[in-house]
Amino acid sequence: MNRPxxxxxxxxxxxxxxxxxxxxxxxxxxxxxxxxxxxxxxxxRKEIELEHEDGTLQRCPLKSVTCNIEEALADADVVxxxxxxxxxxxxxxxCAPYLRDDQIVVLNPGRTGGALEFRRxxxxxxxxxxxxxxxxxxxxxxxxxxxxAQARIFRRKNxxxxxxxxxxxxxxxxxxxxxxxxxxxPAPDVLHTSLDNMGAVFHPALTLLNVGWIESTKGDFQFYxxxxxxxxxxxLEVLDRERVTVAAALGVRARSAMEWxxxxxxxxxxxxxxxxxxxxxxxxxxxxxxxxHRYIFEDVPFxxxxxxxxxxxxxxxxxxTDAMIRLACVVHGTNYYERGRTVEHMxxxxxxxxxxxxxxxxxxxxxxx
Amino acid sequence: MNRPxxxxxxxxxxxxxxxxxxxxxxxxxxxxxxxxxxxxxxxxRKEIELEHEDGTLQRCPLKSVTCNIEEALADADVVxxxxxxxxxxxxxxxCAPYLRDDQIVVLNPGRTGGALEFRRxxxxxxxxxxxxxxxxxxxxxxxxxxxxAQARIFRRKNxxxxxxxxxxxxxxxxxxxxxxxxxxxPAPDVLHTSLDNMGAVFHPALTLLNVGWIESTKGDFQFYxxxxxxxxxxxLEVLDRERVTVAAALGVRARSAMEWxxxxxxxxxxxxxxxxxxxxxxxxxxxxxxxxHRYIFEDVPFxxxxxxxxxxxxxxxxxxTDAMIRLACVVHGTNYYERGRTVEHMxxxxxxxxxxxxxxxxxxxxxxx
Numbered sequence: 257m258n259r260p261x262x263x264x265x266x267x268x269x270x271x272x273x274x275x276x277x278x279x280x281x282x283x284x285x286x287x288x289x290x291x292x293x294x295x296x297x298x299x300x301r302k303e304i305e306l307e308h309e310d311g312t313l314q315r316c317p318l319k320s321v322t323c324n325i326e327e328a329l330a331d332a333d334v335v336x337x338x339x340x341x342x343x344x345x346x347x348x349x350x351c352a353p354y355l356r357d358d359q360i361v362v363l364n365p366g367r368t369g370g371a372l373e374f375r376r377x378x379x380x381x382x383x384x385x386x387x388x389x390x391x392x393x394x395x396x397x398x399x400x401x402x403x404x405a406q407a408r409i410f411r412r413k414n415x416x417x418x419x420x421x422x423x424x425x426x427x428x429x430x431x432x433x434x435x436x437x438x439x440x441x442p443a444p445d446v447l448h449t450s451l452d453n454m455g456a457v458f459h460p461a462l463t464l465l466n467v468g469w470i471e472s473t474k475g476d477f478q479f480y481x482x483x484x485x486x487x488x489x490x491x492l493e494v495l496d497r498e499r500v501t502v503a504a505a506l507g508v509r510a511r512s513a514m515e516w517x518x519x520x521x522x523x524x525x526x527x528x529x530x531x532x533x534x535x536x537x538x539x540x541x542x543x544x545x546x547x548x549h550r551y552i553f554e555d556v557p558f559x560x561x562x563x564x565x566x567x568x569x570x571x572x573x574x575x576x577t578d579a580m581i582r583l584a585c586v587v588h589g590t591n592y593y594e595r596g597r598t599v600e601h602m603x604x605x606x607x608x609x610x611x612x613x614x615x616x617x618x619x620x621x622x623x624x625x
Numbered sequence: 626m627n628r629p630x631x632x633x634x635x636x637x638x639x640x641x642x643x644x645x646x647x648x649x650x651x652x653x654x655x656x657x658x659x660x661x662x663x664x665x666x667x668x669x670r671k672e673i674e675l676e677h678e679d680g681t682l683q684r685c686p687l688k689s690v691t692c693n694i695e696e697a698l699a700d701a702d703v704v705x706x707x708x709x710x711x712x713x714x715x716x717x718x719x720c721a722p723y724l725r726d727d728q729i730v731v732l733n734p735g736r737t738g739g740a741l742e743f744r745r746x747x748x749x750x751x752x753x754x755x756x757x758x759x760x761x762x763x764x765x766x767x768x769x770x771x772x773x774a775q776a777r778i779f780r781r782k783n784x785x786x787x788x789x790x791x792x793x794x795x796x797x798x799x800x801x802x803x804x805x806x807x808x809x810x811p812a813p814d815v816l817h818t819s820l821d822n823m824g825a826v827f828h829p830a831l832t833l834l835n836v837g838w839i840e841s842t843k844g845d846f847q848f849y850x851x852x853x854x855x856x857x858x859x860x861l862e863v864l865d866r867e868r869v870t871v872a873a874a875l876g877v878r879a880r881s882a883m884e885w886x887x888x889x890x891x892x893x894x895x896x897x898x899x900x901x902x903x904x905x906x907x908x909x910x911x912x913x914x915x916x917x918h919r920y921i922f923e924d925v926p927f928x929x930x931x932x933x934x935x936x937x938x939x940x941x942x943x944x945x946t947d948a949m950i951r952l953a954c955v956v957h958g959t960n961y962y963e964r965g966r967t968v969e970h971m972x973x974x975x976x977x978x979x980x981x982x983x984x985x986x987x988x989x990x991x992x993x994x
Contacts, residue, residue, distance in 0.1 A: 462837070469838035469846075471854030477841075485840030487916045487956050494955050547856045579951035586863050586945045587856050 260432055261319070263288060263332035265347055266339035267295045270364065272407035273399035274338050276306035278436055279316035286320045288328035290350075295321050297404035307408040329354045334362065334432055337374075338395070340550055341367040341558035341597070348374045352381035359387050360429050362418070366391025367554070368450040368562040369602040371421045372616075376603035385619070390420040390429045393449045396439060417443035417452065422619030444508075445616040451503040451510045456559030457496045458513075459551035462488060463544060464583050475545040480538035489529035494576040496528070502563050505570040506609055547587060556584040561596025569599045570609070629801055630688070632657060632701035634716055635708035636664045639733065641776040642768035643707050645675035647805055648685035655689045657697035659719075664690050666773035676777040698723045703731065703801055706743075707764070709919055710736040710927035710966070717743045721750035728756050729798050731787070735760025736923070737819040737931040738971040740790045741985075745972035754988070759789040759798045762818045765808060786812035786821065791988030813877075814985040820872040820879045825928030826865045827882075828920035831857060832913060833952050844914040849907035858898035863945040865897070871932050874939040876978055916956060925953040930965025938968045939978070 260283070264275040267289035275287045287304075289295045298304055299321040306314045322328050329335060329351060337347055344363065355361065355378065363370040371391035378387060398411040416439050420426040423445040430440055443449045462479060463470065465488045469477060477483065484492070496513040503510035514531055517523040523535035532538065544551055560581050567574035585592050599605045604612055614620055629652070633644040636658035644656045656673075658664045667673055668690040675683045691697050698704060698720060706716055713732065724730070724747065732739040740760040747756060767780040785808050789795040792814040799809055812818045831848060832839065834857045838846060846852065853861070865882040872879035883900055886892040892904035901907065913920055929950050936943035954961050968974045973981055983989055 465833070466835070466837040467860075468831070468835040468852040468854050468857045471856055472846075472851045477838075482841045483837040485837050487840055488837045490958070491836075491952075491955050575951060576955045579948050579955065582944060582948035583860075583952060586860050586948065589859070 259283065259435065260333035261331050262286070262436070263328045263335045265289075265325075265328065265335060265337045265351075266343065267298065268339060269399050269401035269407065270395050270397065271338035272298075272304055272401055273306070273397050273409050274336055274364070275318060276304035276314075276316040276407050277397070277409065279304070279318050280306055280314045281436065283436060284319040284331075286322065286328045286332060287318050288322055288325060290323060290346075292323045295323065301405050303405070305403070305406045307402060307406070309409055309411065325350045326354050329359070332359065334360045337361060337363045340554045341370055342554055342595075344370055344374055344558075345377065345601075348377035349381070352378050352383045355383050355387045357384045357386040360420075360432055361387065361389045362429065362433070363389075363391040364396065365394050365453075366446070366449060367558040367597075368453045368456060369597045370450070370558070371419070371446045372450070372602035372604065373597055375421050376601065379603070388420050388425050388429060390418055390426065391446055391449050392440065393417040393443065393452055394455075396437065412439065414439050415441050417441055417449050419443040419446045419449045421446045421616060423617045424619070445613075447503070447506055447508045447612070447616050448510070450562070451499065451506070451508050452516075453499075453559050454513060454516055455551075455555050456563060457492055457499060459555040460560055460580050460584055461491050461495055463547070463549065463551045464580060464587065465491060466543065467547060467587065470543050470545075471547060475543035477543050478539070479541050479543040480532055480535070481541075483543060484529065484532045484538075486527075486529050489527065489532060491576065492532075493528045495580065498567065498572070498574045498577050499563055502567045502570070502572050502574060505572045506566065507613055552584050552588060553590075556581055557592045557596030560584075561592055561598065562602065565596075565598040566604075569604070628652065628804065629702035630700050631655070631805070632697045632704045634658075634694075634697065634704060634706045634720075635712065636667065637708060638768050638770035638776065639764050639766065640705075640707035641667075641673055641770055642675070642766050642778050643705055643733070644687060645673035645683075645685040645776050646766070646778065648673070648687050649675055649683045650805065652805060653688040653700075655691065655697045655701060656687050657691055657694060659692060659715075661692045664692065670774050672774070674772070674775045676771060676775070678778055678780060694719045695723050698728070701728065703729045706730060706732045709923045710739055711923055711964075713739055713743055713927075714746065714970075717746035718750070721747050721752045724752050724756045726753045726755040729801055730756065730758045731798065731802070732758075732760040733765065734763050734822075735815070735818060736927040736966075737822045737825060738966045739819070739927070740788070740815045741819070741971035741973065742966055744790050745970065748972070757789050757794050757798060759787055759795065760815055760818050761809065762786040762812065762821055763824075765806065781808065783808050784810050786810055786818050788812040788815045788818045790815045790985060792986045793988070814982075816872070816875055816877045816981070816985050817879070819931070820868065820875070820877050821885075822868075822928050823882060823885055824920075824924050825932060826861055826868060828924040829929055829949050829953055830860050830864055832916070832918065832920045833949060833956065834860060835912065836916060836956065839912050839914075840916060844912035846912050847908070848910050848912040849901055849904070850910075852912060853898065853901045853907075855896075855898050858896065858901060860945065861901075862897045864949065867936065867941070867943045867946050868932055871936045871939070871941050871943060874941045874978070875935065876982055921953050921957060922959075925950055926961045926965030929953075930961055930967065931971065934965075934967040935973075938973070
């Protein structure tokens, strides 16, 4: 493959950072956003100003800036979807008519079941089975939007697991993106990227167990350093055990939060509380300023609901997860079970575990919708 | 009736304040506590030093101080139970063999279903049906224990609803206690005292939605003024609506939290958030210092569990209440559904609403155990 042309779908802080970073390194980038307002200034300038980790500024010229999905996809080799998981369904519907055999879609990240749901939508819309859908375990940057046509990258993460659906195409995806993103590493399959979703464990619970503090102070405390206490950490442990148990029911050995803290940050302890407090990476991360935050409206329906749905489908009690979802429903006055990603949305309803594993590995068993 | 002799069961802050206050006003008082340690100093002195609202100190001599229940009850006319609801079962078992026809037991307070459960235990132990059991809606003092043989009363509440089981005996109870407690007023029946339990709505939710803040600062914030925010108040509204709906299923028109704030504190607003913030009575009330607090270990099993159990028995969804109970179970690693007060414990299992209403009013339908 020649140097791939990238389409970046979504011009939030992540999408702008990713588009600018690619463009700044000489890749051709089409930046797409559904609502024209958010890209008006970028469309005018045809570039994004990127502030790097070291504070240097770089003007990053884009190939095109558009709210026309057909145009964004036309010459793209790799389609990077960079938006909250709540946008995945809509963007899959939008893309379906235009995606071609040779194109690769990567969800950055998929949360839990993103690639599965995206694939299911493409299948129901008759998109070619040869179009490859993949998902990353997390977003590769810590970044922020610093102006209408500005973005800032604080940190680039290492060793981001990525899996294609089916997993036999993961190598093909890594090859296509390796020049731009050597930090992607292969995950065994999308069940692993989906079930190793640590945000599912940390984000909603820490937000919901600190509702009063967040609202009363507009998030003026350290989310992990202050907000994680012995009791909140105990709830995280229970949620984590449920996630790992749901994964086990699917034959997946998910990484525990303790293992992840040790691997990613060398943070250890006898309890999750100690391990979290031993993680210098959490220093300085402040709490959400409001309850209208993606830690609830993204992580509950697209991380916790799929876990609870898989648990209930395969007979694993996810009691604490369920309590968190309910509480989020009450706090936001929203039925997240209805809006969230269930086994039906992921195309797994009625499948046995062996069929699911064959499907994610080989793509051979196509779920019946 | 001559001036009644009182037995006060329980020598926590409430029991000591009540015993001292009665004794200080010339009533004969037997103070009972199960564990001798807590009353050792009082037994030695045979008196409690009471600090009144105005700061004056009074030495209040007791008739007896004992950990022998038979002795405590022997000459008592009125038995005031002043302990967390978690102690009601045990104390009912202890009292059952010694209670006589002419004695009156008052739970201060019963939380939800206290008198019903106490009565059921007496019935199963063969205690006379003529022994009267009653419950107060709340405890009559705001008080604190200030030393081993010391107590302090901050405030005496007005207009405390009280109901006997059956309600036709409420007048008899009020007559017996009116010299000591003119502030007791008749409630229609124990369903009303039990279902108007505002602590069920406020205590567990505000604690659980502020877990991180409480533990991180050892409760160094104002529980209502700071801890009640638009979102936490929204959760309280949903819980309150569930409580009122469960009550409606039992034919009881429970007072809403908004109505209660208006009646008790003249605090009003368009939303519960506004009404709570408009209540000067909440100024200065600090949060629990730890999660090991009766707001969870008493209010969850003996306020929320009975509400959820009644709801599920009579087909009322108590979804948010259930989420709170679950979360408390996870936080404390305790199955509060198992430990709590259910329709079985209250002796209401299998009864229809008309039978329950007849039972609480007239005592005529005796539940079958």
